[in-house]
Amino acid sequence: MLKIDDLNVYYGSIHAVKGVSFEVKEGEIVTLIGANGAGKSTTLNTIAGLLEPHSGTIEFEGENLVGTPAHKMVRKGIALCPEGRRIFQDMSVQENLEMGAFTRSDQESRETCERVFESFPRLKERSRQAGGTLSGGEQQMLAMGRALMCKPKLMMLDEPSMGLAPILVQEIFDIIKELNEQGTTILLVEQNASMALSIADRAYVLETGRVSMSGDANELLHDKRVREAYLGG
Secondary structure: OEEEEEEEEEEOOEEEEEEEEEEEOOOOEEEEEOOOOOOHHHHHHHHOOOOOOOEEEEEEOOEEOOOOOHHHHHHHOEEEEOOOOOOOOOOEHHHHHHHOOOOOOHHHHHHHHHHHHHHOHHHHHOOOOEHHHOOHHHHHHHHHHHHHOOOOOEEEEEOOOOOOOHHHHHHHHHHHHHHHHOOOEEEEEOOOHHHHHHHOOEEEEEEOOEEEEEEEHHHHHOOHHHHHHHOOO
16 A cells, blocks of 8 residues: 655755655554654654655555645545644634545535544544643544544554553554554554554564664564563563
8 A cells, every 4th residue: 555665854964764665555554663763753744745755755556646745645545643643722622523524525524523433432522622621642532533534545643642641542552453443554653662563463663764673563572672672671
C-alpha cells in the first residue's frame, strides 16, 4: 500500500531523515520506534504532505505522491493523527469530528460519525462538550475519531500514548487493534516501544534519521539490542 524509498528530509541545514526506506502492506500495523529526535514524526509529517522531502519517493497504491499538498493526501486516503492531538479546544466534540470529514458528503459524514461513536462511546456521551474540557485520554480518542472521519485507507498515528496514564494507554492500544481488525491499515509512531511492538505486525527502528533495524515486531520485541536500547533491558 505504502512504499517509502530513500527519503531525505532537511530542516534548514539539519539532515533529519537520511535515506529512509520502508513499506506498509494493506491490512498491517507497522510501527516506527526509536529515541526522541530519531526522525519518526518528521517521516510521518512528510508522508502526510506537511513537509517537502529533499529527495526520495512516497508511493501510495502505486502512485508517487511527493509534492502532493496535505489536503489532497487526505483525499487519497491517508490520515494523520498528530503528536499532541491538536484538537480544536473551543469547538465541541461533534464539531471536531465534522472537521475531519471535509472530503465527505453530509450523508457520508453522518454515517461515519455514527461508526466513530460506536468505536468511541465516550465521545458520543460528550458530543456537545468543548474538546478542551475532555481528559487526555478522551482528547486522544477525539483526535483518532477525527482522523477516521475521512474514512482513511491508511491511518498514521503519532505518539498516541503520550501523556496518558497506563490504564488509558492499554485502552488506546486496544482501540488501535480493533480499528485494524475492522480494515484500517495503521502506521504507528510510538515512544512506548513494548506496547507498539506487542500489537504491530512489523517494525522499523530509527536511529538519528536512519533505519537501523527492521523485521517481525514480535522478534524485535525479544531482540537483545532492542530490549537494551528501548525496553529497559
